Amino acid sequence: DIQMTQSPSSLSASVGDRVTITCRASQSISTYLNWYQQKPGKVPKLLIYGASSLQSGVPSRFSGSGSGTDFTLTITSLQPEDFATYYCQQTYSVPLTFGGGTKVEIK
Amino acid sequence: EVQLVESGGGLVQPGGSLRLSCAASGFMFSSHWMSWVRQAPGKGLEWVASIKQDGSEKYYVDSVKGRFTISRDNARDSLYLQMNSLRAEDTAVYYCARVFFYGDSISNWNYDLWGRGTLVTVSS
Numbered sequence: 001d002i003q004m005t006q007s008p009s010s011l012s013a014s015v016g017d018r019v020t021i022t023c024r025a026s027q028s029i030s031t032y033l034n035w036y037q038q039k040p041g042k043v044p045k046l047l048i049y050g051a052s053s054l055q056s057g058v059p060s061r062f063s064g065s066g067s068g069t070d071f072t073l074t075i076t077s078l079q080p081e082d083f084a085t086y087y088c089q090q091t092y093s094v095p096l097t098f099g100g101g102t103k104v105e106i107k
Numbered sequence: 108e109v110q111l112v113e114s115g116g117g118l119v120q121p122g123g124s125l126r127l128s129c130a131a132s133g134f135m136f137s138s139h140w141m142s143w144v145r146q147a148p149g150k151g152l153e154w155v156a157s158i159k160q161d162g163s164e165k166y167y168v169d170s171v172k173g174r175f176t177i178s179r180d181n182a183r184d185s186l187y188l189q190m191n192s193l194r195a196e197d198t199a200v201y202y203c204a205r206v207f208f209y210g211d212s213i214s215n216w217n218y219d220l221w222g223r224g225t226l227v228t229v230s231s
Contacts (some may be wrong), residue, residue, distance in 0.1 A: 032214040036152075043202065043224065044152065049209060049217040087152055091214050094166045096142075096154040 109133035116225030129203030
């Protein structure tokens with residue numbers, strides 16, 4: 001099974017900050033990596049697919065990069081509506097696995 | 108409106124059974140792989156099972172193999188999850204999710220549409 005490890009598990013940031021979340025796969029997954037955002041009590045929302053492609057309708061302050069085993073999600077200027085939990089997901093092989101999540105909180 | 112609506116959750120005793128349903132609307136259900144993803148209270152997301160468009164291929168996470176069965180009825184635009192021998196650790200919100208392929212590879216896909224989820228609580 002491919003393990004997905006996100007870091008940090010939580011972070012505190014201010015509006016306007018640049019935020020970077022990392023996701024590491026236990027083996028190479030090429031670019032078969034998606035990022036989701038989940039707000040409290042809400043449904044997960046797709047942000048980034050294929051490691052770096054922005055889903056339609058998602059603000060351009062979100063970006064993704066990486067390939068192989070190391071990936072990053074960057075928010076260039078954090079907005080109030082971005083406080084949420086972020087998950088990475090590999091689609092390289094079954095069992096499909098998610099990272100443990102990174103909770104972005106207000107400083 | 109394009110949407111997925113889950114139903115069938117509730118409180119069940121350990122060892123009991125429950126059948127979840129997911130009604131799809133606003134898109135061609137029969138053209139998509141579909142999945143169930145769950146989230147235990149206060150925890151992260153966990154993939155549970157996936158099924159191919161025609162039901163000919165099914166995949167499960169090890170922890171539910173032999174206990175859960177994913178199925179679909181394309182004539183009714185519906186996805187199902189039959190859950191037997193339920194355990195306390197199966198307690199979670201269960202989401203129905205649509206698979207969207209964005210490339211040629213079998214691995215080029217994402218979950219682009221999610222239902223609101225249905226809560227399953229396994230407790231005596």
